[in-house]
Amino acid sequence: MADSVISMEKVKAFWNSQIYDEDKWALNAKLLRAAGLFAGSIILMRSYGDLMAI
Template identity: 75%
Template sequence: MAKSSISLEKVKEFWNSQTQNEEKWAMNMKLLRAAGLFAGSIFLMRNFGDLMAV
């Protein structure tokens, strides 16, 4: 079996470093909100854009 270059422990360590640190968590939440707003606006315009036309 091939040796994995990224171990599960490294992934857990990275996840904990991003979620346990308050400054990093705040930045990640801002990024998640922006991505969610962007995805939501794309979904809205693709499904209901013809209704918004003037």
């Protein structure tokens, strides 16, 4: 198998550094919450946007 530029060990190390470091996890949790709120608002407006029209 050909050597890949990004190995699974590097991906696992990056994942663990983002999850288990409290400072990085706090930022990532804020980003996940913001992305979820954004996606939820899009779904809400697509479903019920016609009811909100004046």
